[in-house]
Amino acid sequence: MSGRLAFVAPRYGLDVLGGAETVVRQLAERLVGSGLEVEVLVSCAKDHYTWANHYPPGEERVNGVLVRRFPVVRTTSGRRHKEIGDRIGAGFPTTLAEQEEWINDGMRVPGVFHWLMDEADRYDSIILTPYMFWTTYACAQVAPSKNVLRPCLHDEPYARLEIYRDIFESARGITFNSPPERDLADSLYRLPASTAVVGEGVDLPPEHDASRFRAKYGVEGDFLIYAGRREWGKNVDVLAEHFARYRRLHAPDLKLVLLGKGDVRMPEDPQGIVDLGFLPEQDKHDAFAAACVVCQPSRWESFSRLIMDGWIAATPSLVWDGCAVTVYHALTSGGGLIYNDYYEFEQALDFLLAHPDARREMGERGRAYVLENYQWEQVVDRLLACLETWRQGKPTPEWVLAQGSRSEPAGGQVSSAARAVETTRIREARSDPDLEPESREVSQ
Amino acid sequence: MKVLVVSTFPPLRCGIGKYAFQQVKALRADGHEVEVLSPKPTASHYHEDLRGGRVRRIGAYARKADVVYLHFAPDFYYRSARALDVARTNLAFRRLFGRARNIAVVAHEVTVPPRAGWRPDWRTARWMWKRAPRVIFHTHTEAESLQAKLGVRLNAEVQEHGAHFAPAARESRSDARRILGLPDDAVVFLCIGFVQPHKGFDRALKAFASLPRGAARLYIVGSVRTGEREHVEYFEALKARAAQMAGAGVVDGYISDEAFDRWMLAADRVVLPYREIWSSGVLERARLMGTRAIVSRVGGLEEQAGEDAAEFFSTDAELAQVMARAAGVGAGSFEAGHADQGPVDVKAIMAQVRRQAALRRAAEGDGSVAGTGIGSRPDLDRMMGIRFATPVLLPSSRPRFSKVFTLGKRLTWRIVHWYMVPILDQVNAYHDASAKAIVGLAREVEELRSEAARLSELLSAPERAPEAAPPSP
Numbered sequence: 001m002s003g004r005l006a007f008v009a010p011r012y013g014l015d016v017l018g019g020a021e022t023v024v025r026q027l028a029e030r031l032v033g034s035g036l037e038v039e040v041l042v043s044c045a046k047d048h049y050t051w052a053n054h055y056p057p058g059e060e061r062v063n064g065v066l067v068r069r070f071p072v073v074r075t076t077s078g079r080r081h082k083e084i085g086d087r088i089g090a091g092f093p094t095t096l097a098e099q100e101e102w103i104n105d106g107m108r109v110p111g112v113f114h115w116l117m118d119e120a121d122r123y124d125s126i127i128l129t130p131y132m133f134w135t136t137y138a139c140a141q142v143a144p145s146k147n148v149l150r151p152c153l154h155d156e157p158y159a160r161l162e163i164y165r166d167i168f169e170s171a172r173g174i175t176f177n178s179p180p181e182r183d184l185a186d187s188l189y190r191l192p193a194s195t196a197v198v199g200e201g202v203d204l205p206p207e208h209d210a211s212r213f214r215a216k217y218g219v220e221g222d223f224l225i226y227a228g229r230r231e232w233g234k235n236v237d238v239l240a241e242h243f244a245r246y247r248r249l250h251a252p253d254l255k256l257v258l259l260g261k262g263d264v265r266m267p268e269d270p271q272g273i274v275d276l277g278f279l280p281e282q283d284k285h286d287a288f289a290a291a292c293v294v295c296q297p298s299r300w301e302s303f304s305r306l307i308m309d310g311w312i313a314a315t316p317s318l319v320w321d322g323c324a325v326t327v328y329h330a331l332t333s334g335g336g337l338i339y340n341d342y343y344e345f346e347q348a349l350d351f352l353l354a355h356p357d358a359r360r361e362m363g364e365r366g367r368a369y370v371l372e373n374y375q376w377e378q379v380v381d382r383l384l385a386c387l388e389t390w391r392q393g394k395p396t397p398e399w400v401l402a403q404g405s406r407s408e409p410a411g412g413q414v415s416s417a418a419r420a421v422e423t424t425r426i427r428e429a430r431s432d433p434d435l436e437p438e439s440r441e442v443s444q
Numbered sequence: 445m446k447v448l449v450v451s452t453f454p455p456l457r458c459g460i461g462k463y464a465f466q467q468v469k470a471l472r473a474d475g476h477e478v479e480v481l482s483p484k485p486t487a488s489h490y491h492e493d494l495r496g497g498r499v500r501r502i503g504a505y506a507r508k509a510d511v512v513y514l515h516f517a518p519d520f521y522y523r524s525a526r527a528l529d530v531a532r533t534n535l536a537f538r539r540l541f542g543r544a545r546n547i548a549v550v551a552h553e554v555t556v557p558p559r560a561g562w563r564p565d566w567r568t569a570r571w572m573w574k575r576a577p578r579v580i581f582h583t584h585t586e587a588e589s590l591q592a593k594l595g596v597r598l599n600a601e602v603q604e605h606g607a608h609f610a611p612a613a614r615e616s617r618s619d620a621r622r623i624l625g626l627p628d629d630a631v632v633f634l635c636i637g638f639v640q641p642h643k644g645f646d647r648a649l650k651a652f653a654s655l656p657r658g659a660a661r662l663y664i665v666g667s668v669r670t671g672e673r674e675h676v677e678y679f680e681a682l683k684a685r686a687a688q689m690a691g692a693g694v695v696d697g698y699i700s701d702e703a704f705d706r707w708m709l710a711a712d713r714v715v716l717p718y719r720e721i722w723s724s725g726v727l728e729r730a731r732l733m734g735t736r737a738i739v740s741r742v743g744g745l746e747e748q749a750g751e752d753a754a755e756f757f758s759t760d761a762e763l764a765q766v767m768a769r770a771a772g773v774g775a776g777s778f779e780a781g782h783a784d785q786g787p788v789d790v791k792a793i794m795a796q797v798r799r800q801a802a803l804r805r806a807a808e809g810d811g812s813v814a815g816t817g818i819g820s821r822p823d824l825d826r827m828m829g830i831r832f833a834t835p836v837l838l839p840s841s842r843p844r845f846s847k848v849f850t851l852g853k854r855l856t857w858r859i860v861h862w863y864m865v866p867i868l869d870q871v872n873a874y875h876d877a878s879a880k881a882i883v884g885l886a887r888e889v890e891e892l893r894s895e896a897a898r899l900s901e902l903l904s905a906p907e908r909a910p911e912a913a914p915p916s917p
Binding site: 076096105114117137142145 | 454457465472484612667668697699700703876880881
């Protein structure tokens with residue numbers, strides 16, 4: 001495939017942290033390999049808290065991708081951004097004018113807007129991601145007929161703001177990371193005809209070596225693992241509390257290994273919590289292989305690389321019931337259990353820790369699920385097919401729709417205890433008709 | 445050529461900002477070096493608060509440009525409508541115009557104070573406009589109107605409003621209707637844009653009510669831009685009224701450029717029942733998309749629309765006649781509202797009138813008449829008023845007493861300001877949040893009252909005659 005494609009993103013770079021940002025970089029690099037001319041239009045910022053201009057403005061090549069950087073501009077105090085943002089976060093209604101004030105009182109990158117104003121015609125498609133940043137909000141208005149939105153949408157108060165409706169409803173097409181993300185968008189906006197679940201690609205490390213991790217970091221015995229940003233909405237503090245209570249009552253030797261960074265409230269008794277911060281990529285994969293269970297307590301995920309990375313290491317996951325996306329993955333793959341409160345957390349963990357065979361089996365199912373759906377080649381093929389057909393004004397190819405909506409669960413037998421836990425969860429919590437078939441299947 | 449455009453700009457959603465965006469895009473495409481100075485933070489090159497005396501700041505930017513297009517609307521530059529505020533801003537403009545002779549004012553909307561020689565706002569407005577190097581209007585009517593009101597000759601020129609506009613949707617009418625879910629065979633009237641009382645969408649509803657049922661559809665598409673109580677209440681009243689009217693509908697929400705033009709393509713007539721306006725971006729887009737318009741004779745609309753692309757009206761009765769003609773039906777009885785067709789049945793008409801009145805009463809929240817006893821309109825008004833209460837502010841440091849006292853006050857302010865400002869912000873934030881919560885509660889009460897009124901009305905309605913028994917075998 002040939003043509004010219006632009007990504008518009010808030011941050012980009014080899015040393016930029018963040019799941020969505022990393023995926024954009026990996027995707028852009030792979031699309032260059034497919035014959036497309038790929039450009040990334042991005043701010044000079046590296047840190048999404050300060051938005052300080054870190055990289056010099058101008059052009060550079062990053063792993064073969066042409067990156068055009070434009071400075072972040074802040075001519076306001078940000079006071080209104082915080083005030084209105086607090087109200088939005090608390091669920092108070094806000095007017096369109098207040099929402100505009102909120103988004104324009106934070107970081108702005110007018111240079112990207114100006115570039116597109118002059119050069120949008122050069123691109124066949126413009127991929128804007130994620131939905132809630134100024135870069136997406138503003139640049140979506142320049143050439144809507146070329147826009148392909150990659151929203152990374154979560155069920156959060158910001159998703160309900162009137163200012164974003166236009167971005168979703170006027171895009172040429174929208175690619176989603178998972179069916180629940182698409183369903184959420186469908187419930188909030190009147191989506192264009194061209195949408196597809198493309199997903200994200202997952203890196204396959206050359207190997208996993210659990211003993212190497214244990215030896216290098218001195219972590220012995222059974223442990224749970226969480227990796228990623230620790231901030232509000234990720235529920236890491238709740239996970240830590242559940243873990244501390246479980247450890248105190250049931251497993252005094254159990255550990256919780258935390259990777260990544262962030263500032264969250266830890267329990268009064270933090271014993272057993274091992275904070276390793278950021279690890280090199282291979283060490284991270286080794287850690288997943290060494291762990292008993294990958295814990296994903298987050299409520300706001302559009303894909304969840306964490307559980308995918310765990311599954312690639314054949315480690316089962318334990319996900320919180322409040323996130324439709326991770327629940328979907330767990331139920332569809334058969335590679336994880338779901339909990340709602342401490343008691344379900346306790347029961348699920350009891351089972352997983354006591355049944356290494358079932359754990360292994362669930363991990364293998366998760367791995368098979370990832371290999372079947374989320375290898376980079378598959379993701380890139382789906383995206384390229386969408387970009388090409390949408391550019392021609394044709395509907396999304398059937399095979400992409402079929403792959404993206406995959407709902408059959410992984411096969412194989414699960415032990416009776418696993419079935420019991422899952423069946424209870426399904427009976428109590430599932431009211432989503434789309435998930436009924438696999439619910440029945442799993443509980444057979 | 446170096447061009448400076450002074451205007452609101454995307455991503456702010458406002459008509460003038462969109463106009464400026466298309467102008468900038470066109471000028472840049474022609475090879476000009478164009479920069480934008482915006483009075484609010486946007487995607488512009490520069491951002492300055494330009495209200496009041498700060499208008500003079502434009503001068504520093506103007507010196508670096510060959511041409512300056514200054515888009516003029518009172519909201520951008522005037523702090524308030526108070527005579528002294530207006531006069532101060534007018535004088536700042538006068539000074540700016542005297543120094544920067546490369547400025548062309550694009551007059552979108554100009555408010556002229558009442559004509560009275562003693563008023564400082566009126567006198568300074570004349571001085572200001574007299575000194576404007578160049579004023580661009582969209583119609584001759586606007587140009588002549590302003591000059592007549594001010595009693596001065598301006599260096600005026602007329603440029604077509606849509607000179608830089610480009611269509612954002614290109615479907616056929618039937619495709620546009622299919623996408624929007626509109627019936628393919630009905631005559632569709634459209635009122636579109638930000639909803640404000642002066643746009644008179646209620647006039648279109650009233651006129652539509654006089655058409656025979658089933659003759660056409662009327663859609664009001666738009667949203668309220670700010671939380672101004674007057675606008676919100678007006679929109680709610682429109683929705684309530686449309687809900688009672690067969691064939692009328694309200695689509696509440698911001699409309700993207702593409703959706704806007706798609707609605708234009710889908711409509712048979714765009715109705716602009718404005719009570720006041722200078723010129724209209726909606727009308728310009730209707731012209732661009734080739735959709736005929738029904739336009740009130742206000743401001744420069746008649747000239748802007750042109751005879752071939754529109755039909756005009758002055759009164760509500762004329763609007764009803766024009767809409768009836770467009771729908772291909774005879775005009776109904778304008779005053780009779782939705783009276784059923786056929787022989788006149790006074791009882792039936794009265795019953796319908798009472799029913800509709802009860803619903804309107806309920807929608808307006810007048811529980812006393814509806815007999816619900818839940819409360820009265822003034823209570824609600826008081827609650828809604830909380831939202832607009834003045835925030836707590838620190839005392840002014842303007843000199844009122846002796847210099848020593850003022851100096852002391854300023855010094856105290858400097859010392860405590862780091863401590864006081866966050867507290868005040870917090871108080872105001874709580875105040876705002878509480879007000880919003882109470883307003884939300886008030887709305888809930890209003891809805892409950894409305895529901896109670898409906899139920900009460902249903903209960904008090906005469907019992908329906910029993911249906912005829914099926915024929916015996």
